[in-house]
Amino acid sequence: xxxxxxxxxxxxxxxxxxxxxxxxxxxxxxxxxxxxxxxxxxxxxxxxxxxxxxxxxxxxxxxxxxxxxxxxxxxxxxxxxxxxxxxxxxxxxxxxxxxxxxxxxxxxxxxxxxxxxxxxxxxxxxxxxxxxxxxxxxxxxxxxxxxxxxxxxxxxxxxxxxxxxxxxxxxxxxxxxxxxxxxxxxxxxxxxxxxxxxxxxxxxxxxxxxxxxxxxxxxxxxxxxxxxxxxxxxxxxxxxxxxxxxxxxxxxxxxxxxxxxxxxxxxxxxxxxxxxxxxxxxxxxxxxxxxxxxxxx
Amino acid sequence: xxxxxxxxxxxxxxxxxxxxxxxxxxxxxxxxxxxxxxxxxxxxxxxxxxxxxxxxxxxxxxxxxxxxxxxxxxxxxxxxxxxxxxxxxxxxxxxxxxxxxxxxxxxxxxxxxxxxxxxxxxxxxxxxxxxxxxxxxxxxxxxxxxxxxxxxxxxxxxxxxxxxxxxxxxxxxxxxxxxxxxxxxxxxxxxxxxxxxxxxxxxxxxxxxxxxxxxxxxxxxxxxxxxxxxxxxxxxxxxxxxxxxxxxxxxxxxxxxxxxxxxxxxxxxxxxxxxxxxxxxxxxxxxxxxxxxxxxxxxxxxxxxxxxxxxxxxxxxxxxxxxxxxxxxxxxxxxxxxxxxxxxxxxxxxxxxxxxxxxxx
Numbered sequence: 001x002x003x004x005x006x007x008x009x010x011x012x013x014x015x016x017x018x019x020x021x022x023x024x025x026x027x028x029x030x031x032x033x034x035x036x037x038x039x040x041x042x043x044x045x046x047x048x049x050x051x052x053x054x055x056x057x058x059x060x061x062x063x064x065x066x067x068x069x070x071x072x073x074x075x076x077x078x079x080x081x082x083x084x085x086x087x088x089x090x091x092x093x094x095x096x097x098x099x100x101x102x103x104x105x106x107x108x109x110x111x112x113x114x115x116x117x118x119x120x121x122x123x124x125x126x127x128x129x130x131x132x133x134x135x136x137x138x139x140x141x142x143x144x145x146x147x148x149x150x151x152x153x154x155x156x157x158x159x160x161x162x163x164x165x166x167x168x169x170x171x172x173x174x175x176x177x178x179x180x181x182x183x184x185x186x187x188x189x190x191x192x193x194x195x196x197x198x199x200x201x202x203x204x205x206x207x208x209x210x211x212x213x214x215x216x217x218x219x220x221x222x223x224x225x226x227x228x229x230x231x232x233x234x235x236x237x238x239x240x241x242x243x244x245x246x247x248x249x250x251x252x253x254x255x256x257x258x259x260x261x262x263x264x265x266x267x268x269x270x271x272x273x274x275x276x277x278x279x280x281x282x283x284x285x286x287x288x289x290x291x292x293x294x295x296x297x
Numbered sequence: 298x299x300x301x302x303x304x305x306x307x308x309x310x311x312x313x314x315x316x317x318x319x320x321x322x323x324x325x326x327x328x329x330x331x332x333x334x335x336x337x338x339x340x341x342x343x344x345x346x347x348x349x350x351x352x353x354x355x356x357x358x359x360x361x362x363x364x365x366x367x368x369x370x371x372x373x374x375x376x377x378x379x380x381x382x383x384x385x386x387x388x389x390x391x392x393x394x395x396x397x398x399x400x401x402x403x404x405x406x407x408x409x410x411x412x413x414x415x416x417x418x419x420x421x422x423x424x425x426x427x428x429x430x431x432x433x434x435x436x437x438x439x440x441x442x443x444x445x446x447x448x449x450x451x452x453x454x455x456x457x458x459x460x461x462x463x464x465x466x467x468x469x470x471x472x473x474x475x476x477x478x479x480x481x482x483x484x485x486x487x488x489x490x491x492x493x494x495x496x497x498x499x500x501x502x503x504x505x506x507x508x509x510x511x512x513x514x515x516x517x518x519x520x521x522x523x524x525x526x527x528x529x530x531x532x533x534x535x536x537x538x539x540x541x542x543x544x545x546x547x548x549x550x551x552x553x554x555x556x557x558x559x560x561x562x563x564x565x566x567x568x569x570x571x572x573x574x575x576x577x578x579x580x581x582x583x584x585x586x587x588x589x590x591x592x593x594x595x596x597x598x599x600x601x602x603x604x605x606x607x608x609x610x611x612x613x614x615x616x617x618x619x620x621x622x623x624x625x626x627x628x629x630x631x632x633x634x635x636x637x638x639x640x641x642x643x644x645x646x647x648x649x650x651x652x653x654x655x656x657x658x
Contacts, residue, residue: 227448
């Protein structure tokens with residue numbers, strides 16, 4: 001094995017790239033959960049978003065339109081989820097699972113005719129002066145636009161949830177939907193909005209090429225990161241980079257030819273998720289999380 | 298103005314009707330999807346639901362029905378207890394894999410043995426234990442550290458999946474297999490083979506175990522205090538706590554039960570229809586069983602019927618793949634849709650639709 005083949009700078013740089021989809025998905029789920037809705041369909045939405053992204057970007061030849069296509073796919077799926085859980089009052093856990101199973105089938109169906117396609121990549125966005133910085137430049141400022149968009153979105157969600165009135169109302173609906181309803185806030189409408197917004201975020205996934213089951217549990221890891229972050233947006237960043245780090249590191253170790261069989265290394269992100277959930281889950285979930293709201297009572 | 302009014306009690310009529318309605322709606326929606334794919338919709342639906350049972354080559358497909366339904370029913374019966382009590386084990390796929398690994402591993406450790414009377418029963422025990430232990434991980438973490446059992450049990454599916462790959466390539470690989478991945482074929486190991494009991498029926502020991510589980514679950518749920526406690530814990534956790542039902546013990550029992558049954562299903566599968574420990578061994582029964590459990594209304598007899606129906610979609614799906622070149626993913630989509638529509642139609646069980654103006658409270 002040759003550990004010197006692993007370049008720590010490149011490792012950190014690829015960590016930022018690898019964790020972006022999980023970060024975005026966790027961010028979307030965080031907004032949904034702060035509104036009191038547990039959407040377990042993240043995996044299905046991510047994989048459908050990835051398939052839509054490939055289809056749109058291949059057909060239009062534009063990476064940003066692919067991005068929009070992924071969001072559109074997520075919007076449609078989350079609309080289904082919102083109708084079922086908010087209007088037809090179905091069980092959120094079961095509906096989320098249904099969404100995942102449905103999404104896995106849908107993405108396989110949509111994507112397989114694009115199996116060989118190579119969607120256009122995002123142009124690299126070297127930030128002029130900053131990317132020339134000695135160490136930091138290589139790690140943080142030579143990525144494509146999506147990495148920066150992800151970071152900006154985290155800030156935007158943090159600002160929205162903690163510094164705006166609308167964010168306060170959304171959190172109130174999540175903490176106690178009966179009280180929010182009594183105050184005259186349209187609980188169902190707000191949740192509908194949160195689910196759709198979250199759905200668009202969750203599905204912003206970009207993969208280099210279509211393969212079946214391409215998200216490989218990233219959606220579930222995103223759900224775990226929300227718990228790990230204690231439902232706080234800025235802590236999501238830490239969680240996502242941690243898991244991105246484990247994933248990138250194990251891939252690098254595989255490439256370096258560590259004496260452990262590949263399968264055991266591939267397990268590590270999932271095992272790490274469990275360990276982190278056990279040790280660090282300290283936050284308190286929103287009070288009405290996962291409960292069905294019906295105004296009659 | 299249309300409003301929903303909560304029924305004082307869930308409607309019995311609708312709880313029977315809604316699965317049937319969901320199946321019909323799914324067939325219509327599925328037909329539309331098939332038509333969009335450029336396949337004849339009516340023929341596709343007939344190929345999936347009719348031909349395996351009554352078509353030209355039905356004799357070949359009918360035994361498959363029991364073979365495919367047995368693991369689905371076994372797993373779903375186990376899951377139904379947890380789902381009733383609000384304990385969400387969605388990692389049955391992982392427990393199924395671990396059951397297969399334990400069962401096959403035990404049998405292969407004693408290869409070549411002649412003592413079927415010893416090996417086969419102990420394989421069942423080992424398989425059950427494998428699934429049970431794997432399910433205890435989320436159980437103990439939940440009880441001890443309040444870790445979410447949904448996430449942990451699911452993460453363990455991926456871990457088990459990689460473990461299966463590692464075993465097929467490493468420890469359990471057939472030493473006489475010319476370096477190909479995969480274990481010895483248990484079908485050629487008489488002491489461990491879970492063979493067909495009656496020729497051309499598909500009946501094997503796993504089917505008998507599934508039927509036994511249905512009867513046992515029915516008695517447990519309707520006649521035994523444990524079943525009552527499960528229902529109580531699900532409908533009113535506070536009342537259950539006052540009645541002295543330990544929530545922690547309920548978590549462990551429900552997870553253990555579902556894990557054990559999933560492990561047993563995995564062991565019967567690897568020793569019989571599948572035969573080998575291979576990376577491609579698991580085909581998602583653990584996830585489909587979730588649909589089966591809900592479609593069967595978490596009731597043992599309902600699960601029996603739902604399991605047979607889902608098995609039919611697997612077989613019909615394969616047939617449609619061959620005859621109509623319908624992609625395999627279309628069947629997966631179809632199964633997901635079924636759960637969706639079921640949950641949507643289910644609103645009628647708990648609510649009544651009122652037309653007209655909403656009264657001022």
